[in-house]
Amino acid sequence: MTGVGAAPTLGAPADDGVRSVPARAKPRSVLGHWRLYLAISPFYLLFLCFGLIPVGFSLYLSFHRWDGLGSMEYAGLSQYRYLLSDGQFWNSLTNTLIIWAIATLPMLFIALVTAVMLNSAVRFKNFYRFAYFLPNVTSVVAVAIIFTSIFSTNFGLANAVLQGLGLDQVAWLNTDWGIKISIAVLMTWQWTGYNALIFLTGLQTIPSELYEAARVDGAGPVQTFFRITVPMMRPIILFTLVVSTVTGLQSFTEPQVLLANTNNTSTFAGGPGNSGQTMVLYFFQQSFDNNDFGYGAAIAWGIFLVVAIFSIVNWRLVQRGEK
Amino acid sequence: MHLSRRALLYAGLATTATAALGGTTAGCSVPNGSTGRNMTLWYWTGGLSDKVVADAKKRFTDISLKPAQIGGYFKSKLLTTMTGRAYVPDITGLKGEDMASYLPNAEQFIDLRTLGAEKLKDQYLPWKWAEGIAPDGSMIGFPIDTGPVAHYFMPEVFDRAGLPTDPADVGKEMDTWEKYLAAGERLKKKVRGAHMVIDALTIYQYMIAQGTQRYVDEERRFIGDHEHVRRAWNMAIDAYERGLCSRYQSGTPDGNAAIENGLLPSQIGASWVAGDLKLTVPKTKGKWRVAALPGGPANNGGSFLAITKSCRQPELAFEIVTWLLNADNQTRGFTDATLFPSTPASYQQEAMRAPDPFFGGQATIDVFGPTAEKIPIAYHSPYDYPLDQAVSDELRNVNALGKDPRRAWKDAMAKCRRIADHLGVLT
């Protein structure tokens, strides 16, 4: 179902290492490429062994009612029908998209700028990279405690800053937008350094002659950034965008740790008004809190569809720019 | 330093080989349940007294008892092994809140009546005993602990508001929710910034817990719109509309600071909340007392031990379970892990009667003990949880986001009917 819309674009990358090969190589049979198939086979074999059965099982499950222990009861399409009319699922979809949008786009931009700065810094390089990487490995427990105190109403750092600027306090973890923004900030904090590191890796592959030529032509740093860095980095940017979409739309840990303390009856509820309940949190709530594994499986397939659609759209947008 | 590809290759091969070898040696064990020599016992951190478990290991030497503390989300691990029918523990803990969902699958566990459980019945709290019994009459859960709910309060702040300060007086003068809210009114007037109730949801949840019915009855009919739910909802809304509920959240820095500053001098909570208070607001030591809950006794929390069908020596397992959970060991559970006993005999024992300096030397068992003994037997349906979610979420929307209460009630009921319908509950 992913392939239908995406195939033509997915397979036709524009930077041209690939397309030129068949032009030169003699056409060969499928068997003639056995080395290539062998080289890519481990991933597909592992998927056949450990991935296909679970995926098939969950598909089967989504057409049944099951409490996790007893016998399954055939339910036809009713789980999916319920999904379509389930306000809480649509709410979780909206939450996920909003949080993803306000977290991912600024995050990737800051990461790219940070990477360029890191690349041009001469001293303390190792130290900087080390420091920027730390948020990604800091323990979840620590992150949860710290961010709930940063966003606490009376003692939080966030409100201290607002008051310093002469603005009103915000009850961050008690309002619809406050919750979403807090989660987005937490995500941005945790993943910016990681993405910067990816970009930095990509920056290494840009030949320095290109920059020197630009300098001779009198281009400033901003021009160089948009004329050389961004186009040369396109495959890497595409990678980060697709990965951020896939992981961002499946976000789970960040809202869970941040909102576990908000007087919820369930740690998967996502705060007041379910304002921070993402799709995966809702999946957990239905499967494990409510023992509704059949419906949980239907939600999971809903998540898959959303992720696939958004990834394809992103892919096309970035590919379109390539000539 | 520069790692060569070759060096990496060798290092990698070596560790991979180690992992593979480790796999083959560990892979030969018999996959299902006890082998006759081993008996596994699953619980979670703080679910049993570790010392009692260690003693059980020494005491039962016919087999080797293998206790395991399972971290993370306990239920998902247990369900996975049980549906996978492999490596199922012989004895396992079942959390109280999950009990209703295990009961319809009683065939997965051994009926403890067949092992002679009935003989021990009168040593345990009757309502707790009933919670371990499935609809078909078989008994799957043996009582570990309970969570009798009480009213924690700060006499010093109550005094400033002209409210009673002696635990007995507080219990008497606030024996109904109406009187409790009236006292809240006084508190609000006399002590600036103080609230009686942390969150409207508290009142709702404990009023529901005081009843004998929840959202679905024994005939699988939806009763979430009946009087007992409406009364609890209305009381909670009343508290909210009179401005008696704070917007703090328990466990957050703001909430803890408010407690420390005496702005939330009344906390409704189970016996284990004492431990939370000691940990999160240690400065309030000596400033608390415990009184009976307004509106009658209620329970929150507490769990069970069960013997699975994979167990090959049920008699011995039952012997272990009953030893772990006899009155003496339950008392030790209270001392070691604040597990409130389900054995009334424990309440007379020295260790439980010791005055607690955190509560100004009060012997809190005088409140918790009688409460635990008077909790009504209630019916818990496996569908209660999602329905309670829907109602509680809406109440939270009122308290935290200022949603119109009438609208919230309508939305809650609409959601409940949809969910009930989806789950096959009659509406």
Next chain:
Amino acid sequence: MKGTRARGLTLHISLIAGVLVSLFPFYWTVVMSTHSSTEIFQYPPKLLPGSHFDENVHHLFQKIDFFGSMFNTLIVAVSVTFLVLFFDSLAAFVFAKFHFPGRRALFVIMMGIFMVPAQLQAIPQFVIMAKLGWIGSLTSLVVPAAANAFGIFWMRQYMKGSIHDELMDSSRLDGCGFLRQYWHVALPVVRPGLAFLGIFTFMAQWNDYAWPLIALINPDHVTLQVALSQLNSVNGTTDYGMVMAGALLALIPLLVVFFIGARQIMADLAKGAIR
């Protein structure tokens, strides 16, 4: 020259600001691991390290077999990292630089698999592993993780940008076969990309928790994160000082790996300038 210096200064000031933001929660972990649990919840919060670190670590070592479980984690993480680096880069090389029948379809399938929510899989995977007799052993963690779509996708994108066609052509003219092209042409060029994938894989394995928690049924034979998860109590009386000390100690190997890997990422900077 004056302009350059001013620019350098702005650069460092912005970078240092970023560093402070990044480091703060880590610093906080250090602070919390040196206080007792009751101190952690006091207000105003403690900003400086306390004196309970030894005590917290002592409790930690009493509660769990820290080094034993760390050793298990190390075996799993190193094995997986090595396998992933090899399988993923090999597959990525094929996808990035060769054309063969079914390439598009196979790539699309791979990306589709990448998008399936991982949470779906626990129960059936457990059943498969139980049938294979791998439950409880580290094999059940290593094998399913040995190749992944994320890494293939990453290496493919990286190779597209960094392995130039001239290089491929000239190696072909020199008579290099497929494997030799992979080993002698592709790998040296993509070393920074591999280093990143290595760091990331190691880190993900080190911190992985959901699957090991289910697959490792023997309490004496667990990974570090599973052991740490046993420290959290249900009744709210978790010893946070001890938990934090555990979290902090568990980080150290990650930081070492990162340091080694980060040098690799930078190693080709000089070569890049020559190229």
